[in-house]
Each structure stands twice: as structure tokens, then as C-alpha cells.
Amino acid sequence: MYLLLHEGVTNNTSFMQAIGEMDTYFRDQIASRREVPGEDLITFLLDAEMDGQPLSDEHIIGTLRLLLIAGIDTTWSAIGASLWHLAKHPQDRRRLVAEPALMPTAVEEFLRAYAPVTMARQVVRETTVGGCPFKERQMVMLPFPAANRDPEVFSDADRVLIDRAENRHATFGLGIHRCIGSNLARMEITVAIEEWLVRIPEFKLTNPDDVTWSHGAVRGPRRLPVTFG
Template identity: 35%
Template sequence: MNASATWTVPEHVPSDRIVDFDFMNPPNVTADVHLAWKALHNGPDIVWSPYNGGHWIATRADDIEVIQKDHQRFSHARVNIPPGQDPALVPLELDPPEHSAYRALITPAFLPQAIAAMEGDIRLLTVELIEGFAGKGECEFIVEFAKMLPIVIFLRLVDLPQEDRLQLLEMTELAVRGTVEERHRSQQMLAGYIGKWIENRRHNPGTDLISLIVNAKVDGEPIAPQRMFGLLVVVIFGGLDTVAAMMGFVCRYLAEHSAERRRLVEQPELILTAVDELIRRHGVTNTARVVVEDMHLNGVYLKRGDSIQVPNALFGLDERRFSDPMAIDFERKPVLHGAFGNGPHRCPGSFLARMEIKVFLQEWLKRIPDFELVAEDPPRCASGMVNGLLHLPLRWKIA
């Protein structure tokens, strides 16, 4: 173990729980981030990493689910590791009942009926992107498709200029896989960017989500500036990188597993139920909770103030919860995964994420049913607060 990491181990952490695992850079992460995390299942259920300020990691679905649902003992007050000094991410870093009023502001924009109304536009954009490179016989999937689809949809949802997408993607990358300093820089960049739009929507409100937030009231009062910024950070960053990463992992899986891909091509009706199984297999977020009081959890003594990480990937890859979890089974029922969280903080954007992945699979497989990885230029993964697929070159034969 890196000696510089050991100083973060407090006295109440048993030596047999300490693992040489830095979640920002776990062993063999570049080749397969999910296998890198899965290695933790070879040890105790709850372990301590001395890296990034020191924190617990819950590795099994049962414990992760308990922590996700129990905000009274496991607070959302700090979801990042290591915690920064930036304003709270609203409503993500608020606990009930305070959390509820802020969540209620954004929930209507992501309800099933609202997302269903967007499907036509999502489908048109998906087709446009795919047909832009289908005739070339190759693409770099992450840059040319996975990052483009979610951000274009998002910019339409909040009525921001499409030409701002590269700037926002840069901020997002720093926010979800950066150091504390890079996360802070990302928020400073966003503060400068969003400030002008807050003023714009105050004086010229529309029907978009930013206008709704800027002009909303909570408990009869306008939202305080720091709370408003924290809410806009969550709205802007929340669905961009996570959906792009998920689509990248799904596409890589299908490129490497031709039999499963052919099933979806020949039986497209399977796509509707396959989406959650693919999401279960490729969890992306690695948020944390703060222990509220001294307690025991699954044989481990946790102290008030400890951070404990709940990696969604490990929930979906737990063989105690899912038979043969590394395999995709389109008939697996029910697929009750934790990829969108559980309890009051369940991701409000889950319906939009499912819609984007469903439409991607339907339209891509119609046009590019057979594709493969590029052997001489392999995929590259990364870990952080969000697992990512950074590079995914694909190729296919042109008819």
C-alpha cells in the first residue's frame, strides 16, 4: 500500500478491513472499471480505503440498499469523496424534510408523461446523430454519440445555446472525475457561466427548467443564492455524464457479445425489458453518505462523521442478489437494481435516462446491427464519482 495513504486510518478501523483501493484509480481500471470495482467482492463486505481522506466502502447490495434508504442514520450532507467546500448540491445533499421542497421543484419536468412528450424529439436527434457517421463505417462512440445525445436534449430542456455544449462537457468531466481542486474549478466555471442566465431568466422567464428554478419560492420565500446555485449544478451535471457513460458501457457490451446483440436485432421487442438489465450490469455512480451516529453495521463499528461510499456498480454485480451477475440475461425478472438509488433520493431523471437508452438501442440496431471494437485502439475506462468510458472506437462494414 502507498505509505502516504496510511495516515488517514483512524483508530476504530480494524486492520483487516483496510484495502489498498483508491476509487479514483483502482487497479486495472483502464481496461474495465466494473471488474476493477468487482475485485472488492473478494474481501469483507464493508472495507476501509485510506485514500482520498479515508472512507468506508459498502460492497454488497444488502448494505448499500440499507444505506440508500436510511437517511436518518446515513446523511446525504456530503456525497463527494473527499468532500469539498463548495455550496451544497441541492437537493442531493439535503435530507428530508428539507430535501422534499427542492426536489418537488424539478420533479415535474422528469415525470413519465413529461418524458413521453419528449420521445419524438429524442428519436429524431438520435437518428440524425447515427446517420451522420453510419456511412463512414466507423466512429468514436463517446465523442460522436454518447456525449452528444444527452447534452443536446438537456440544452433544449433548459433552453440554453447548443454552441455551449463543449464548454459544459468540460465542466462536467472535471466535476465527476476530478480532484477536489478540479471540482472546485468546475463549480467556479459554472458560476461564471450560469450567473448571466439567472439574470436573464429573472427578467425574461420562459417555460424551461432554469426559469422555473430561478423564479421559484420555497416556503414562500425566493430561493437563497447558494441553494439556487447548488440546484442548478445538480440539474446541469446530473444527467450528462451518467447517461453518456451508461450508453458507452452498453454499446461496448453489445460490441463484445454478438449473440446478445443479434437477439435484440432480431427481437427488438426485447429492448423494452433489456434496458434495466443493461443498466443493472453497468452501474456508474459512486456517491457517499455521512454516518450520523456511532453504530454497528454488518459487524463493523462506524463512528459519527465517517464517510461511507455506496457504489451502484457493486449493487448490480453482487452474486448474493443476482444470479451470475456479470452476465446479461434479457429474461431476468425482476431487475430491481440500485443504479438510480433507493428511497427519497432516488434519481428523478431515471425515466429520461431509460428513454434515451431505449431509443438509442432501437435506432442504432436498425442502422448498424453488426459492429465491433477496434483491436488496435481498445476502449479506455476511468473511475471517480462517476464511472466512465472515455474512449470507444467502433467499426462496421458498409453495405
């Protein structure tokens, strides 16, 4: 079976076309909520105010676009990486099938070990962190996946332990911009792995060399050929 998770954007014209279609879709949704309000996020955003002013349509579309993209690429990457691990580690897979109560620690451990998201920030004023000087306007990477393997924080940091009890990873970021969808993501990953293991408890990589990974800020497998049984 071929798990084709997502090939990545390779064609700029179709990318721009897709962005255009997405915006049209969001604009239609906003227009229909203006006519008939509902009990949903778009209606909430239409009613919201910032500094006493309603949000502009551009602001609302930007928010919806962020939510859609932040919620898709990340979770399928996390689910793909978890399945990749389980395909390669029959002991963990069988243990998870036999002891489903381990699911919460296993999901947290997959999130730690295969953290999909790396972010960046722009430095607002000159400073020094950990002896490293930063200048105004420089860009800085926030490699959450590397932080998750810090040996001073995690024992056996490079080992995936599906029953790891303490797991204060940084996969969803830290601070004010920490992921707003983290618990939804956890639920999606849990349901996906649980349902997969009920139906397909035995599977392995068809050929490890055929697995491909995404590049860029969101990392996860994009082609994951697995054989059932």
C-alpha cells in the first residue's frame, strides 16, 4: 500500500491558483455568515473587535488561512512520522496494540521525537542569549525538534520510549504564540493511530529507501510505502 501524504509544492502557478481558490472559498463563507450568522468560528471573527474596530475581511481571511494550513500540514506530518516509527519498531507497535492505555505517552513521545515544526523569529533589539550575540532585524531559527533532544532535559534523549512518563517537549512551541491547536492535534493523532492499529496491527516499510520526507519548516514523511501483515 502506498501512503501518499503530500508531495510538497513544486509548481508555483498551481500554488498561486490554489491560494486564489482558497481565498474565494473563504470570502464566500464570510459573505454567507454575514447574511445568516451561525455558531461558528467565522461568525465569532465577524463579531470580534480589536481596539474598538471590527476585523477587516483581510484579517479574517488571514486567520482562516493560518488555521487551515497550520492544522493540516502539521498533523499529517506527525501522523506519518508516528506510523513510520511503528512500521520500523514491531516491539513498540505490538506493545501499543496490547496496551492501548499507553497511547497518551506514546503520542507525546512521537511528538517529542519527531517534532514536525521549526519556526523563525526576527530579532527586535540587540541582545545576547547563552553567550551568543543577536543583532536587530536578524532572523533566528527556533529548532524545536533539536530542543526536544536536549540531553540535559531528557534522559536517553535520542531513544523513543513510548512509556516516557515526563515529557515536557517544545513541539508546540513556547510562550505567547504556543500552538492554539495542540489539543486538537493530540486528539487527531491519537484517533488516527488507534484506528489504524485496530485495523492494521501488523505492517512494515515496503522499502525504507522509498520513504521521502518534506523539506522546510514542517517535517514529515511524504511517501511512506508500507506492506500490511
